[in-house]
Amino acid sequence: MELLEQLSHCIEFGKINLASPYPPDMKGQDGADELAKTALDQGVPANDILQKGLVPGMERVGVKFRENKVFVPQVLMSAKAMSSAMVHLKPFFQSGEVQRKGKFVIGTVAGDLHDIGKNLVSMMIEGSGWEVIDLGVDVSTAKLLETAKANPNCVVGLSALLTTTMNNMAATVKEIKAELPDQVVIVGGAPLTDDFRKEIGADFYSPDPQGAVEYLKTLVA
């Protein structure tokens, strides 16, 4: 298997490094950590490692997660494998040799602290080549606005798990759009629907992280 395809395979199946026992059929083999370093040592451009190795692997995980073929633990292990490879690419991001697709600012709305879904979306979007600025949980509109202003052209992602905090999401979107009319805002969370998205004036809703990844892809196409 070609090196970058091997790397994709490690991301897809969550093989972090040589010492990692998961997945059992890859025990004793190099993981994303070693393979990313090997690729750099062999002169593979850092951008190719990201775009042809890491991103396709994470995309396959996202699709399988949407289709209920894998569960949250596998996504988390894939994300960890991705992070272990990204450590080697960090200097290339800093030097500008590897360009991110854009910046994505994410947080759960005020009053909501359910962050597992938000974290999954963050991981998948980071894994698709975007820089993620994660503001955490219970994020005020003021903080979101401040971050959006400091990062022009970013995309804002809002998450809510409770029907009761959906109202806060509506108010947050309204305030953001009033102050930054061109700001792209995407929303997600278990109780949401696309009708609700339209009602509150957000730009996009997806019931799964991969949908958000695919939407962001259209913005930079």
Add this chain to the structure above:
Amino acid sequence: MDTAWIESLLGYPEGNAPEPIPGMISRIMESAQGHSDIQGGTLIMDQFEIRDKSLIQVNSLEFHPTKAIAHQVRSSEKLAFFMITAGEGIETWSRSELTEGDPLAGYIIDLLGSEIVVSALDRMQDELAGKMREEGFNITNRYSPGDCGWPVTDQQKLFSLFPENFCGISLSESSLMHPIKSVSGIIGIGRNVRKTAYSCYLCEMETCLYKYRKKTRSAL
């Protein structure tokens, strides 16, 4: 609560999660006690009024738990307000794994923390039911702000009934409890109330995480 149950919450058929997940769950469950500090209490009030189908008034406080919940507790002669927490330790442990350690372990600890507080609350509710039974009363299901559309902001009023920092639980301005693995709410008490086996039918939120969970659990 056992390994297989946590596996099912992770999405796997019980006993079918691939390694390293079962081993990780076992290790986490063994250590969980050292990270938990379960505390809780109830406040039983007999001076209250339920009116306009969806309003509960206690002293000068007006709670708006929606029609569905008010209907369930409308025949109550007493109301038990409760608070319970699994403590700060489990949250710190989970957060530390999620941010600096193993995100999978952090996720499992987070799930386990929720299970610990729910199990503790089950026990507290059972004890309340036993005590009330001795006095000739039944109890209703428990309901929390956030359930069935009950505004979470009503938690501010609920907290005002208890001493400050009761059981180490505090409330933010946006009505979030700290520690995170905490639950507050009400239980109706009376001769003509009853606890139903499954009350999620009251709520119209089809995509609710807990509705899915209850359905799953009841099917096991």
